[in-house]
Amino acid sequence: MRKKLVEFRNVSFRYGDEGPWVLKNCSFEIYENEWVAIIGHNGSGKSTIAKLLNGLLFPQEGEIIIDGKQVNEESIWNIRKEVGMVFQNPDNQFVGATVQDDVAFGMENRGVPREEMNKRISETLKAVRMQDYRLTEPHRLSGGQKQRVAIASVLAISPKVLILDEATAMLDPSGRKEIMETVGSIQDQRGLSLITITHDLQEVVQADRVIVMNNGELWKESTPREIFTQKEALRKIGLDVPFVAILTEELKHAGVHLGAAPLNHEELLEDLWTLHSRT
Amino acid sequence: MDITFENVTYIYQQNTPFAHKAIQDLSFHIESGSIVAIIGHTGSGKSTLIQHLNGLSVPTEGEVRIGEYRLSQEHKPKDMKELRSRVGVVFQYPEHQLFEETVAKDIAFGPQNFGVPEAVIKERIKDVIPAVGLSESVLERSPFDLSGGQMRRVAIAGVLAVKPDVLVLDEPTAGLDPRGQKEIMDMFYRLHNEQDLTTVLVTHSMEDALKYADRILILNKGTKFMEGTPEEVFSQKEALQSVQLDVPEMVQFLNRFEEKFGQQIPFRNQSVEEIAQMIQQIIKELNQDE
Amino acid sequence: MNNALIIGQYVPGDSLVHRLDPRTKITIIFFFVFIVFLANNIASYTLLTVFALASMLTSRVPIRFIIKGLTPVWFLIVFTFILHLFVTKEGTVIAEFWIFEFYSGGLIQGIAISVRFFLLILVTSLLTLTTTPIEITDAIEDMLHPLNRFKFPVHELALMMSISLRFIPTLLQETDKISRAQASRGVDFKTGPVKDRIQAIVPLLVPLFVSAFKRAEELAMAMEARGYQGGEGRTKLRELKIERNDIFIFILFAFVIAGLFMTRTYG
Numbered sequence: 040m041r042k043k044l045v046e047f048r049n050v051s052f053r054y055g056d057e058g059p060w061v062l063k064n065c066s067f068e069i070y071e072n073e074w075v076a077i078i079g080h081n082g083s084g085k086s087t088i089a090k091l092l093n094g095l096l097f098p099q100e101g102e103i104i105i106d107g108k109q110v111n112e113e114s115i116w117n118i119r120k121e122v123g124m125v126f127q128n129p130d131n132q133f134v135g136a137t138v139q140d141d142v143a144f145g146m147e148n149r150g151v152p153r154e155e156m157n158k159r160i161s162e163t164l165k166a167v168r169m170q171d172y173r174l175t176e177p178h179r180l181s182g183g184q185k186q187r188v189a190i191a192s193v194l195a196i197s198p199k200v201l202i203l204d205e206a207t208a209m210l211d212p213s214g215r216k217e218i219m220e221t222v223g224s225i226q227d228q229r230g231l232s233l234i235t236i237t238h239d240l241q242e243v244v245q246a247d248r249v250i251v252m253n254n255g256e257l258w259k260e261s262t263p264r265e266i267f268t269q270k271e272a273l274r275k276i277g278l279d280v281p282f283v284a285i286l287t288e289e290l291k292h293a294g295v296h297l298g299a300a301p302l303n304h305e306e307l308l309e310d311l312w313t314l315h316s317r318t
Numbered sequence: 319m320d321i322t323f324e325n326v327t328y329i330y331q332q333n334t335p336f337a338h339k340a341i342q343d344l345s346f347h348i349e350s351g352s353i354v355a356i357i358g359h360t361g362s363g364k365s366t367l368i369q370h371l372n373g374l375s376v377p378t379e380g381e382v383r384i385g386e387y388r389l390s391q392e393h394k395p396k397d398m399k400e401l402r403s404r405v406g407v408v409f410q411y412p413e414h415q416l417f418e419e420t421v422a423k424d425i426a427f428g429p430q431n432f433g434v435p436e437a438v439i440k441e442r443i444k445d446v447i448p449a450v451g452l453s454e455s456v457l458e459r460s461p462f463d464l465s466g467g468q469m470r471r472v473a474i475a476g477v478l479a480v481k482p483d484v485l486v487l488d489e490p491t492a493g494l495d496p497r498g499q500k501e502i503m504d505m506f507y508r509l510h511n512e513q514d515l516t517t518v519l520v521t522h523s524m525e526d527a528l529k530y531a532d533r534i535l536i537l538n539k540g541t542k543f544m545e546g547t548p549e550e551v552f553s554q555k556e557a558l559q560s561v562q563l564d565v566p567e568m569v570q571f572l573n574r575f576e577e578k579f580g581q582q583i584p585f586r587n588q589s590v591e592e593i594a595q596m597i598q599q600i601i602k603e604l605n606q607d608e
Numbered sequence: 609m610n611n612a613l614i615i616g617q618y619v620p621g622d623s624l625v626h627r628l629d630p631r632t633k634i635t636i637i638f639f640f641v642f643i644v645f646l647a648n649n650i651a652s653y654t655l656l657t658v659f660a661l662a663s664m665l666t667s668r669v670p671i672r673f674i675i676k677g678l679t680p681v682w683f684l685i686v687f688t689f690i691l692h693l694f695v696t697k698e699g700t701v702i703a704e705f706w707i708f709e710f711y712s713g714g715l716i717q718g719i720a721i722s723v724r725f726f727l728l729i730l731v732t733s734l735l736t737l738t739t740t741p742i743e744i745t746d747a748i749e750d751m752l753h754p755l756n757r758f759k760f761p762v763h764e765l766a767l768m769m770s771i772s773l774r775f776i777p778t779l780l781q782e783t784d785k786i787s788r789a790q791a792s793r794g795v796d797f798k799t800g801p802v803k804d805r806i807q808a809i810v811p812l813l814v815p816l817f818v819s820a821f822k823r824a825e826e827l828a829m830a831m832e833a834r835g836y837q838g839g840e841g842r843t844k845l846r847e848l849k850i851e852r853n854d855i856f857i858f859i860l861f862a863f864v865i866a867g868l869f870m871t872r873t874y875g
């Protein structure tokens with residue numbers, strides 16, 4: 040059986056005692072070696088979920104369990120070792136004076152000995168293909184490079200859960216692609232569970248599962264394939280579906296009925312091909 | 319207003335050890351009333367180019383002409399204000415430029431600087447608020463109490479209230495959710511048509527370039543790499559890939575379709591619906607042939 | 609990404625001076641500042657000048673960089689010289705000009721003070737030219753370490769310093785960006801009456817503060833998320849090590865001090 044790494048049990052949260060509820064009775068589970076995408080309109084509560092996951096915030100109601108341990112004031116030190124997080128703005132999370140200092144920061148906090156640090160810096164920088172920039176200062180790096188360093192910094196403490204909160208939002212398409220390739224291959228190698236929060240539909244398609252947030256409620260939870268068949272409903276809550284899903288729907292209107300909803304170009308073309316060779 | 323770049327070169331920090339050529343020998347022309355998309359990967363000089371459009375930068379070499387204004391080392395207008403009142407620039411993350419106590423004051427800031435009378439400004443605020451999709455109830459609120467998407471709209475309203483002839487947009491939809499992106503782009507498109515603007519759009523989204531632009535200019539390392547209509551530009555997949563750019567997803571799909579089925583669906587910027595019908599036709603014909 | 613914004617005036621290099629432990633450099637400069645005031649004749653001044661110039665040449669920092677770095681103080685050096693020339697009335701009259709008389713004492717003192725001044729500036733700027741800000745921060749943290757016992761937050765101070773240094777280029781870029789955005793909205797930072805120009809600062813400062821605040825908040829969160837809990841139980845990647853070179857320099861410097869005491873005049 041797959042191991043359950045993250046569990047939200049009826050979590051509700053609001054900023055301050057007077058504020059509106061930003062999360063309302065949310066429950067979900069995430070397993071090891073799984074890639075879950077969280078989508079939702081601006082202000083739907085995605086970043087709040089991320090911050091609750093490693094104890095930057097605590098819920099007023101319900102509980103959050105990470106790898107069997109409940110998140111609370113006492114456990115956060117250990118929780119933060121299990122849950123690594125990369126934020127949106129490349130500049131505002133670069134702590135070190137150079138690349139290697141930044142990767143070391145998390146390890147220094149945990150008292151990792153120096154030789155071990157050096158070893159892990161080499162390893163993780165190689166994993167994100169930044170090994171040639173060890174001594175570079177942040178203002179000489181592009182946004183995408185800074186984000187790769189941020190990922191390396193998080194990997195250096197070997198978390199079990201990696202959260203990317205719109206980590207690619209400020210990058211150009213090639214920067215995005217590089218980050219997603221890097222993250223994908225790291226997930227394969229390390230078997231960690233990956234949570235990506237994003238507005239980029241291409242990223243969502245690659246996930247195993249999607250959680251859709253709407254106004255602080257968990258609106259739906261399913262595979263990308265299933266989610267993206269609901270074009271109208273998604274548009275109503277401020278989201279959209281990828282080109283392939285739109286084309287599939289238009290094909291249906293034109294009288295071409297495909298079987299299961301294809302997710303990418305290959306699948307769509309394959310479906311069309313079978314359709315044509317079957318008759 | 320017509321915009322012309324003639325052999326423009328721009329060097330940051332000239333005559334220092336850090337001199338950096340951000341634009342090199344760039345020439346192109348933007349026709350009055352058109353929408354031009356500028357595309358290029360990070361560091362290719364897009365933002366530097368934009369700064370020439372309202373005189374924030376003056377070419378190190380060559381000349382920029384915007385309507386009757388000329389910008390070059392020989393012709394530096396003494397007062398850029400007039401030019402800046404006619405060319406409105408929406409910078410990347412424009413919400414970062416808000417500073418006034420209320421939304422109304424912030425929107426009025428630009429027009430005031432350009433000497434628009436208060437009464438006229440009041441009228442303009444009334445017009446511009448619905449145009450950007452806000453309600454009048456936000457006017458007396460602090461801009462810092464609004465959501466990110468609303469702040470962006472306030473900042474855009476501040477640019478529109480100056481009533482520019484040229485609208486320059488530097489990645490105006492970055493960070494918004496899909497609906498916000500579509501609403502903002504549709505809004506600019508509507509304004510462009512209603513007010514006969516000339517629009518320059520810097521974007522990383524090939525989809526938006528395809529959907530909204532009349533012409534596309536592709537930059538690479540500060541030089542012009544390609545220029546043409548969306549159809550012309552996006553039919554050159556290999557060339558674009560050589561500068562790390564993609565073609566829109568629709569074009570990618572049509573290419574793959576051709577590889578697989580041996581049948582070409584020419585790309586003419588069709589709607590998805592039309593493409594679906596063409597695919598249906600082709601499949602029908604293929605089946606009849608067998 | 610802006611390559612032009614180099615923090616401080618560090619000139620990268622791999623010279624002996626670059627490779628010295630920053631604590632060595634700070635200590636030597638600290639003492640140098642004192643002994644400069646002990647020099648009082650040609651021999652002792654020559655000794656110190658040779659030491660300073662030799663360090664400069666060893667550092668292999670391009671001379672034009674050093675001269676450029678000294679531009680603001682050239683004026684001061686020349687000014688002190690002239691001042692002494694005019695006001696000191698010791699020794700013999702060596703020249704007359706209009707209503708002024710120049711004395712030999714004035715000339716000598718003028719030269720002495722200017723050389724002293726020049727040596728101080730040269731040696732201290734050599735520190736910043738050959739040492740990255742972060743190394744200086746590390747050295748300060750290490751040297752202030754004993755103060756920890758008196759509950760002085762040495763680690764926090766050093767961290768704050770290194771973060772501020774890290775954010776200087778970012779904030780400069782930000783300032784640039786916001787002033788361009790406001791200039792596009794018709795703000796004129798460059799011309800007009802002083803009152804208007806002062807007012808033009810508001811649309812620059814408010815967004816700058818808002819953004820600096822937001823950055824600080826996000827950075828604090830990112831640090832917390834990576835397990836930061838203050839200085840206790842932390843290890844450090846950066847290691848300060850006194851090596852053979854450092855010892856060699858200390859011995860050399862001891863000779864310079866000894867030489868100074870031998871050459872200077874007493875009484």
Ligand SMILES: Nc1ncnc2c1ncn2[C@@H]1O[C@H](COP(=O)(O)OP(=O)(O)OP(=O)(O)O)[C@@H](O)[C@H]1O
Nearest residue numbers: 054061079080081082083084085086087088465466
């Ligand atoms: N520090 C805070 N204090 C008060 N309210 C907050 C704070 N942070 C967020 N909120 C509010 O909580 C709600 C959810 O915010 P959250 O940041 O989780 O949204 P999100 O889904 O991440 O949005 P986006 O797509 O814009 O990043 C929003 O209405 C927001 O205004």
Ligand SMILES: Nc1ncnc2c1ncn2[C@@H]1O[C@H](COP(=O)(O)OP(=O)(O)OP(=O)(O)O)[C@@H](O)[C@H]1O
Nearest residue numbers: 330338340359360361362363364365366609610612
């Ligand atoms: N103020 C500056 N001083 C020195 N160099 C600069 C400055 N601003 C930009 N540059 C450099 O000029 C080049 C072009 O930068 P520009 O900002 O125009 O690129 P861009 O195409 O807008 O990139 P992006 O997609 O990242 O916004 C880059 O190499 C950049 O590092």
Ligand SMILES: [Mg+2]
Nearest residue numbers: 085086087205
């Ligand atoms: Mg968020």
Ligand SMILES: [Mg+2]
Nearest residue numbers: 364365366488
């Ligand atoms: Mg740019």
